[in-house]
Structures are given as structure tokens and as C-alpha cells.
Amino acid sequence: MSKQSKAAQRQQKQQKDYQKLVARKRTKIPLFRNIVVAFLVGGFISVVGQALMFLFVHLGYPEEQAGDPTVATLILIASLLTGLGVWDVIGQFAGAGAGVPVTGFANSIVSSALEFKREGLVLGVGARMFQLAGPIIVYGAVTAFVVGVAHAVFR
Amino acid sequence: MPARRKSGRQTVTFSRPVAVVSAACCAGPLEGEGPLRGSFDIVYPDMLNGEKSWEVTERTMLKDAVLCALGKGNLSRDNIDYLLAGDLLNQCISASFAARDLSLPFLGLYGACSTMAESAGLGAMLIDGGFAQYNVAAVSSHYATSERQYRFPTEYGGQRPPYSQYTVTGAGALLLGHGPSFQGLLPRLTHFTAGQVIDLGQKDPFDMGSAMAPAAADTILRHFSDLSLPPDHYDLVLTGDLALVGHSIVEELLYEGNLVLKDRLQDCGLLVFDRTQQNVFAGGSGCGCSAVVLCGHIMELFKQAKLNRLLFVGTGALLSPTTFQQGESIPCVAHAIALELCDDRFVE
Numbered sequence: 001m002s003k004q005s006k007a008a009q010r011q012q013k014q015q016k017d018y019q020k021l022v023a024r025k026r027t028k029i030p031l032f033r034n035i036v037v038a039f040l041v042g043g044f045i046s047v048v049g050q051a052l053m054f055l056f057v058h059l060g061y062p063e064e065q066a067g068d069p070t071v072a073t074l075i076l077i078a079s080l081l082t083g084l085g086v087w088d089v090i091g092q093f094a095g096a097g098a099g100v101p102v103t104g105f106a107n108s109i110v111s112s113a114l115e116f117k118r119e120g121l122v123l124g125v126g127a128r129m130f131q132l133a134g135p136i137i138v139y140g141a142v143t144a145f146v147v148g149v150a151h152a153v154f155r
Numbered sequence: 156m157p158a159r160r161k162s163g164r165q166t167v168t169f170s171r172p173v174a175v176v177s178a179a180c181c182a183g184p185l186e187g188e189g190p191l192r193g194s195f196d197i198v199y200p201d202m203l204n205g206e207k208s209w210e211v212t213e214r215t216m217l218k219d220a221v222l223c224a225l226g227k228g229n230l231s232r233d234n235i236d237y238l239l240a241g242d243l244l245n246q247c248i249s250a251s252f253a254a255r256d257l258s259l260p261f262l263g264l265y266g267a268c269s270t271m272a273e274s275a276g277l278g279a280m281l282i283d284g285g286f287a288q289y290n291v292a293a294v295s296s297h298y299a300t301s302e303r304q305y306r307f308p309t310e311y312g313g314q315r316p317p318y319s320q321y322t323v324t325g326a327g328a329l330l331l332g333h334g335p336s337f338q339g340l341l342p343r344l345t346h347f348t349a350g351q352v353i354d355l356g357q358k359d360p361f362d363m364g365s366a367m368a369p370a371a372a373d374t375i376l377r378h379f380s381d382l383s384l385p386p387d388h389y390d391l392v393l394t395g396d397l398a399l400v401g402h403s404i405v406e407e408l409l410y411e412g413n414l415v416l417k418d419r420l421q422d423c424g425l426l427v428f429d430r431t432q433q434n435v436f437a438g439g440s441g442c443g444c445s446a447v448v449l450c451g452h453i454m455e456l457f458k459q460a461k462l463n464r465l466l467f468v469g470t471g472a473l474l475s476p477t478t479f480q481q482g483e484s485i486p487c488v489a490h491a492i493a494l495e496l497c498d499d500r501f502v503e
Contacts (some may be wrong), residue, residue: 015356022357022365025404027317027437034314082310091312098312107312115308118208132311 041097078103082110108132163381171334172343173279178450179223181216183324189428194451213297216326217253224328236287239278241270242295249295270294271446272469272490276347278331288333295326296441318400319361321435327446334499342457346493350374354486360479364401367470370487372408395445395470398424398438423448465494
């Protein structure tokens, strides 16, 4: 065996041993706690959404259209809380529970817009606003397209 | 001509230990509420401190630290031969923009969070080599500027893992002077060990402690073997910003290398915050982390003669957002400076 590949092997072994050491020493992510909290907070946000929807139906929106003002209201609340510097605290506490509903999407856009406002309206806010939300939009659209085509073919 | 002042593979021994004439540090609000709150020269009331952006705040901190150190050392800017400074931001803008306002001959350095040790070590080499009489070594970091560069917008609500670290908002400056010009008991730099870049394949940018620990262990072991020192030579071996995870790993790596330091091994990332009371996850990080601890708390210990010999090991993760997005692992470096409370002397 050549000298070089022996050295490479030794390095690989060293790296593997080190991974093991790190896995032992690294503070564990409290997965169970995170899942439970995410479920509860995400559920709570959805309940708030449902309550808002009932409210809008009560105010005279047809049932199939009441979703739009509901989502808009949730976005408004999450954006406001982001601007007030509260949402990152909620996000740290609840993780995916705060991130997965539309509230997380609103937070990703507003936080980016706030962060880069000092770089100006065009190159800052305009260009960077969707740096976190962009992938969601892109792959949301791609997925919708694929599902749409599949739906048309296999109907 | 052989390198006369070189000891072993990576260590230099200064022929006249270089005096730390004065030191100064500034810190942000969270650090100002931490366990070391009494040791900072300036504590800013908020993260912006009235400036128009966080970047401006960071460079103001650096400038304040330098000017404060000069004031404490009773020296004017005309006395200073070189300003060696660095920070975490792209193109080292905090250091160079601060240098613009300070009008000093400027050498910009980048060693990520190891820059305090790197700048002090190089500054001392310049003095011991006869190229300078007074140098200032200074660094800064700011929570918000590094968050936006390395991670996410500050108000983004992502969940950080418990092993992540909190970038210290702070700046520190050491004023170094030619040994013989300062008689009496002073903390003096006796050795400098430049570290090798070590990479054991860690890839998680949230887990810098694990990435940097091997570099820290390598430099510490190298320093002890270069100078053939016993484990109890230093009262304190202080690593820069390994925080909870990295600290316990480096302990184990040193143990494997037959160096047992026990309580003599501490970490600035764990000293600067109270992890039980403050929301900083595994502890502090950033250039400012080791700088505010060294220039504040540690210099006070020297002044009170509670500390005799210190090995200060700055640890830096040399990653950029581009490299980790491209899936590369995190190369790390650690530089060590040895400080001793002693009189001026000639070492041969």
C-alpha cells in the first residue's frame, strides 16, 4: 500500500474516533421536549387560526373564502411580534411549532427585511427579503407543478 | 542564521519579556450583566449605542478600547508603532475602519476568534525583534454583526441547538511595550506558540466548540512539549471560546496527550456569561469573548497578584458561510501566548 493512502486511512480513523468523542460530549438536543412543545404551540396557533376563521364567517365571509383574511391576520400578528423582537423568543421556545405554520413564513420575511434595511430599500430590503423564504416559494411552486401534472395525467 | 529565539517546533521565547503596559475592554449590555461585570472599562447600554448600524457600533467599540488602553498607559497615539487588529467581519472592516479613525500604522489580522492571541503574539515579536517599542493588539466582535454574516437575521425565529454559542459583544486592547522601559512587576509575554490549522472533519457551524477543541489541544500540547514544561507550570491555561462542549472535549484530548490540568484549565466562553442565568446556550464565542476576559478579568487578577503564570490560548474557527454551504468541514486554529507576572529580565 502506498504511503499516501496509509496516511489518508490514518486520518480517516482519527476523524471517526473524534466523531465518536463529540457524539459523547455534545449536549443532546432535547428531541422529545421539542416535539411535544412544537405540537402544543403549533396546535395552539392553529386553534387561534380556526377561531379567527369562525369570526370571519360570523362577520359575513362565505366559508370557503374565510381562509384568506385568517391567514392575513396570522401573518400580521407574526410580523408585528417579529418587529417587536418577541418572535425569535417564541421561535427558540417552540421550534417547528412556531416555524411551520404561516407565522414562521411571515417571520422569515420580516426578519430579513428588518435585518437588511440598512443596506437600502433596493439592495437591502428588496434583494434580501426573500433570502430565507425564497426556497419555500421555489420548491412550493415546483411541488405544486409536479403534483398538478400528476393529477392531470392520472385522473 | 538559525532562529535563536525559537524553542522546539512552534514556540518562540522572547529575549526580554514584553510588558503589557495597559489593557482595556468594552462590552455589550448582556456581558455587562454577567459574572465579570465589574472588570469592563466601558459597558454599552444597548447593542446599537446610538450608532446608525451594528457595524459602526462594533468599530466604535474597538476604537474605544484602543483609546482607553492608551489613556491608561499614559501614551499618545504618536508613541504607537503598530496597531495589530482584527475582527470577524468580511474584509476585517471593524479593525480597518477603526484604524482609519485612529491614524496608526495598521496591520490587519484574521484568525477568527484566535485573533487576540495572534495579534498579541505578533505584536510582542515585533517588539522583541527591535522593530517597535509600543504596539497595540486589539480585536472586537458583536453579536448582531456576526449573526447576520454567519447565520440568520437576528429576529429570525429558528431554534438553536443547546450546543450553539452566543457571540460576545465586546472589544479588547492590549498595549504592549519594550520590556526594559517598564521596570517592576508587570504581566509580561514570555512565549508565543503559533498553532497549526487542524480539521477533524466537524461540519456543524453551530458546534464550534467541537470543531476548535482539537486545535486548542494541539497547540497546548505543542507548547508544553516545545518548552518541556511540567503540567503545573501555569496557574491557569485559559482557552478562548470553546464553551461547554469544547471545554470538556479539550480536557479529554489533553488527558489523552498525558497532560492533566484539572482546575487549571478554564475557558473564557464559560467565564464571561453565567449559563444558568443568561440565555447563551453553551457559552460565549467570538474575538471579543477571549479579549474582554483577558483584558479585563485576567489583567485584574495579575494586578492583585492572584495570578502568576498564564497560558492564554485563543481559538478560532476559520469557516465562512460559503464553505459550510458548500459542505466543507471547519478548519480551526489556536495560538497561545504565555504571560508571567515578573520583573524585566534577560532570557538567554
